[in-house]
Amino acid sequence: MKKLFKSVLTLSLVAGLAACGSSSSAAGSAASAASEATEATTGDDGVKSEGVMTYAEYAAADLDTQVVVETYVQAKQGWWENSATIYTQDKDGGYFIYGMPISQEDYDKLVPGQKIKVTGYKSEWSGEVEITDATYEIEDGNYIAPALDVTDLLGKDELINHQNQFVSFTGMTVEPIGDDAAYLYNWDGSGTEGDDLYFNVSKDGNTYQFTVESYLCGADTDVYKAVKELAVGDVINMEGFLYWYEGANPHITKVTK
Amino acid sequence: MRKHIILLASLLMSVSLLTGCHGSQGSQEFTVPENFDTSREYEVTFWAKNDTNKTQTDIYEKAIKDFEAIYPNVHVNMRLYTDYGRIYNDVITNIATKTTPNVCITYPDHIATYLTGDNVVVPLDDLFADAKYGLGGTDVAFDSVGQNEIAEEFLEECAFDGHYYAIPYMRSTEAVYINKTYVEKLGYEVPDILTWDFMFEVAEAAMKKEGENFVVNGQKVMIPIIYKSTDNMMIQMLKQKDAGYSNEDGEILLFNDTTKELLYMIAEHAKTGAFSTFKISSYPANFLDAGQCIFAIDSTAGATWMGTYAPLSDISADKFVEFETAVRPVPQFDVNNPKMISQGPSICVFNKSDTQEVLASWLFAQYLLTNDVQIAYAETEGYVPVTTKAQESDTYQEYLSLSGTDNNQHYDIKIQASELLLNNIQNTFVTPVFNGSTSLRDASGQLIENVTKSVRRNEKVDDAYIENLYSSVASLYHLDQATGNASVSGEKADLGPLPSASKALLITLVIVWILIGAYYLYLNQKKKASS
Incomplete structure (x- = not known):
C-alpha cells in the first residue's frame, strides 16, 4: 500500500495513544476499556434525539448527503490545529469521523465513551465510509462498545x-x-x-x-x-x-x- | 489510508506562521575551509524522503555505505520519511533548537521558509565553485559532477534570492495515464497532447449508464478523471492561460477572474461525476487499474502504480482489468505551447558552527549526484536523473532502450513517464519561491477541492460562492496576513494614510529644503549687493 499520506499522521503528535494503552501515556484507553468490559455500559437510554438518524438510516443515506448522528467516542486517532479524527460507535454501528474541526479543550473532553452529536457529510474514500466536514455537540451519555x-x-x-x-x-x-x-x-x-x-x-x-x-x-x-x-x-x-x-x-x- | 491531509495542511499553515521566530537562532556565516580535515570523525545526519518504496531506501543505504567507504571518517545517519511535509515540519521544529539535520531532501518552497532564520541553510555558491571540494573539484575523492553536468533547468530551480540553496536530486512532472482502450471504445483517438476540452468531452461521454452500470466499463463505479494533486492542476492551468498566480516578489495573484473561470469549468464536470480528486475519492491508480477511471493524472514518479501490469498496487489482483495504457503530458489549453510543472526532491545543506562538518555534509550531498546513485534511484520510478552525465550515460540509455521487456525494472509505463519529462524539459516551469509560497500552493488546490465537494453536495457555485471561497481560503492559509515579501493582490495595494510620524518627517524635510533655498537666495542677494 502506498500510504503516502499515512505518514502525515505522525504530525499529530498529540494523537490517539489513548486507544492502545501505553506505559508512558496517562491517557485513558477506549479500546482497553472496551476489551476489559464484560458488557457494554450505557449512561443513557440510547434513544436518538429528534432529527438524528439511526444507524440504519445513516447506512442507507447516499454519499455526499448531510447526515446527523449521535454516537460515542471509542478512540481518537489524531488532533492537530483544531482538527480531529475519531472512531465512534453506537450500539448499532460505527461512525468514522474524519478531520472534524475541534478545539484542544473540547478534544480533551472526548474521552472514551463520551456521547457526541455529529453533523457532517457522508463520504467514502477507498471504501472507507466516513463523516467529513463535520461539526459536533457534546452531549450527556456514555457507551463503550464491546469488541x-x-x-x-x-x-x-x-x-x-x-x-x-x-x-x-x-x-x-x-x-x-x-x-x-x-x-x-x-x-x-x-x-x-x-x-x-x-x-x-x-x-x-x-x-x-x-x-x-x-x-x-x-x-x-x-x-x-x-x-x-x-x-x-x-x-x-x-x-x-x-x-x-x-x-x-x-x-x-x-x-x- | 491517505488520512489526515487536513492535519498536514493545518500544520504547514501553522509552521509557516512560526517562522518569524527563528531569526535569533542564526549561526555564523559559512565559509569554505581551506582543507578537509580527514583526521577527524564526522557524524552527518541525513533526512531522506522515499515514496514508500523499499528499493529507494535500499539505494540510499547503499549510497551511504559506498560514501563511507570513500570517506571512512564520515558517518552518515539516515532518517527516513515518506512525506515532504513531515520533513518540513521537523526541520522547522529543529531550527529553533539548533538541531537541524546536516543534509535533507526538501522542496525549494520549504527552503524559503527555512531561510527566515539567519544562516540556517548554507548558500552553495562558494561550495559549487570551490576548486578543491566544489562540483568537479580536484580533491573530491569520487567522480564528482561538474556544474555544467547538472541539467541547467533543474539547477536553476534551486536558485533564489541570488543564491543556490540546494542541488536538485530527482525530477519528475505530471502525466495523464490513460485507459486508451476505453477512450477508443467511446469513439475517440488519444492525441499526442490532450486539451482540457478533449479530456472533459471524453469523460462526459463515459458517464452514460445502462441500468446501474456504466456502459463503458460495465461497472457500477466510473470516475473518468481523477486528479491527484489539485494544487498542481490549478498552477498548471493558470500558467497555460498566462494568468496570475504569484510573482517573484511574493505578490499573491491567485484570486483572479481566470481562476474563477477555471473553477466554473471544474465545477461543471465535478457535478456530473466526471471529475474527482485524490482527496475526495482516492488514489487515481486504484481506479485506473480497476477500469473505473479513464484519465488518471498523477506524478511521473507514480508510474509504477499505473496500468494493467503495474508492479505496485493497492488493489487486489482480482480487481485489475485488462486495458492498454497511454502516457501523455498533462492536458493543455494550447497544444502548440505546452507547459507542465517541474517537481521532485532537492537537497539542502544546513549550516553548523563546525565548518569541517558542513564540508563533510556537502561532500555527501554531492555524492548523491554521482551516476551510481542518480541512475539507480531514477529507475525506481518515472523520475529523471538531474545530471546530463547520468542521462547520457550508456547505462541509463540502455535502461531506456529496454522499455517493456519486463514488468518490473523496465516496466514500459514507468519508462514512458521518464521519457515524457526527458522530451519536455524545455516545457517545464516552477512557481516563484518565497516565504509563504507553500501556503499559496496549498490554497490553489483547496479552491478546486472545495468547489468539487460543493457541487457534489448540490451547493450552488456562483459568483457569490466564489467570492466567499476566495475570502475563506485566503484566510485559512493566512494569505490575507502575508508577511515578509508576500502580499495578496491583483492590483497595487492601498496602503492607507501615512502614519503621523512619517507625515512629520516629510514636513520637516520640506521646511529644511525651503530654509536651504531661502539661505541660498539670501547669499545671492548679499553677493550682488556687495558687488
Whole structure:
C-alpha cells in the first residue's frame, strides 16, 4: 500500500495513544476499556434525539448527503490545529469521523465513551465510509462498545457491515511478511521505528494483512511493542477498529498470545 | 489510508506562521575551509524522503555505505520519511533548537521558509565553485559532477534570492495515464497532447449508464478523471492561460477572474461525476487499474502504480482489468505551447558552527549526484536523473532502450513517464519561491477541492460562492496576513494614510529644503549687493 499520506499522521503528535494503552501515556484507553468490559455500559437510554438518524438510516443515506448522528467516542486517532479524527460507535454501528474541526479543550473532553452529536457529510474514500466536514455537540451519555468477534467473517462480504466498529480476531497465526519477517515497518518495509507496522495473520488457510496504525497506536504503546515481539507461527488474539482501505484493513489496538 | 491531509495542511499553515521566530537562532556565516580535515570523525545526519518504496531506501543505504567507504571518517545517519511535509515540519521544529539535520531532501518552497532564520541553510555558491571540494573539484575523492553536468533547468530551480540553496536530486512532472482502450471504445483517438476540452468531452461521454452500470466499463463505479494533486492542476492551468498566480516578489495573484473561470469549468464536470480528486475519492491508480477511471493524472514518479501490469498496487489482483495504457503530458489549453510543472526532491545543506562538518555534509550531498546513485534511484520510478552525465550515460540509455521487456525494472509505463519529462524539459516551469509560497500552493488546490465537494453536495457555485471561497481560503492559509515579501493582490495595494510620524518627517524635510533655498537666495542677494 502506498500510504503516502499515512505518514502525515505522525504530525499529530498529540494523537490517539489513548486507544492502545501505553506505559508512558496517562491517557485513558477506549479500546482497553472496551476489551476489559464484560458488557457494554450505557449512561443513557440510547434513544436518538429528534432529527438524528439511526444507524440504519445513516447506512442507507447516499454519499455526499448531510447526515446527523449521535454516537460515542471509542478512540481518537489524531488532533492537530483544531482538527480531529475519531472512531465512534453506537450500539448499532460505527461512525468514522474524519478531520472534524475541534478545539484542544473540547478534544480533551472526548474521552472514551463520551456521547457526541455529529453533523457532517457522508463520504467514502477507498471504501472507507466516513463523516467529513463535520461539526459536533457534546452531549450527556456514555457507551463503550464491546469488541465484536468477527474472525469468522474474514473474507466474507458480511464483514463490511461492521466497518469502523471495535472488533476482535481470535486464534490467528502469524505468517511471514516480506523476507520471512513477522512484521514490517510500512507495507513494504520501507519505514523505520515509529512508522506503521504491517503483519500477516492467517486462519483456516487464508492470510490477511493487519496494521498497527502509528497515529492510533504509536511506538510507545503496548500493542506496537507487542507486534515487534511477534514471531512467525505465534497464535494470537487481537482487537482493533475495522478500518477499510480497498478492503478490510483492521487497525489493531491490542495483541495477546 | 491517505488520512489526515487536513492535519498536514493545518500544520504547514501553522509552521509557516512560526517562522518569524527563528531569526535569533542564526549561526555564523559559512565559509569554505581551506582543507578537509580527514583526521577527524564526522557524524552527518541525513533526512531522506522515499515514496514508500523499499528499493529507494535500499539505494540510499547503499549510497551511504559506498560514501563511507570513500570517506571512512564520515558517518552518515539516515532518517527516513515518506512525506515532504513531515520533513518540513521537523526541520522547522529543529531550527529553533539548533538541531537541524546536516543534509535533507526538501522542496525549494520549504527552503524559503527555512531561510527566515539567519544562516540556517548554507548558500552553495562558494561550495559549487570551490576548486578543491566544489562540483568537479580536484580533491573530491569520487567522480564528482561538474556544474555544467547538472541539467541547467533543474539547477536553476534551486536558485533564489541570488543564491543556490540546494542541488536538485530527482525530477519528475505530471502525466495523464490513460485507459486508451476505453477512450477508443467511446469513439475517440488519444492525441499526442490532450486539451482540457478533449479530456472533459471524453469523460462526459463515459458517464452514460445502462441500468446501474456504466456502459463503458460495465461497472457500477466510473470516475473518468481523477486528479491527484489539485494544487498542481490549478498552477498548471493558470500558467497555460498566462494568468496570475504569484510573482517573484511574493505578490499573491491567485484570486483572479481566470481562476474563477477555471473553477466554473471544474465545477461543471465535478457535478456530473466526471471529475474527482485524490482527496475526495482516492488514489487515481486504484481506479485506473480497476477500469473505473479513464484519465488518471498523477506524478511521473507514480508510474509504477499505473496500468494493467503495474508492479505496485493497492488493489487486489482480482480487481485489475485488462486495458492498454497511454502516457501523455498533462492536458493543455494550447497544444502548440505546452507547459507542465517541474517537481521532485532537492537537497539542502544546513549550516553548523563546525565548518569541517558542513564540508563533510556537502561532500555527501554531492555524492548523491554521482551516476551510481542518480541512475539507480531514477529507475525506481518515472523520475529523471538531474545530471546530463547520468542521462547520457550508456547505462541509463540502455535502461531506456529496454522499455517493456519486463514488468518490473523496465516496466514500459514507468519508462514512458521518464521519457515524457526527458522530451519536455524545455516545457517545464516552477512557481516563484518565497516565504509563504507553500501556503499559496496549498490554497490553489483547496479552491478546486472545495468547489468539487460543493457541487457534489448540490451547493450552488456562483459568483457569490466564489467570492466567499476566495475570502475563506485566503484566510485559512493566512494569505490575507502575508508577511515578509508576500502580499495578496491583483492590483497595487492601498496602503492607507501615512502614519503621523512619517507625515512629520516629510514636513520637516520640506521646511529644511525651503530654509536651504531661502539661505541660498539670501547669499545671492548679499553677493550682488556687495558687488
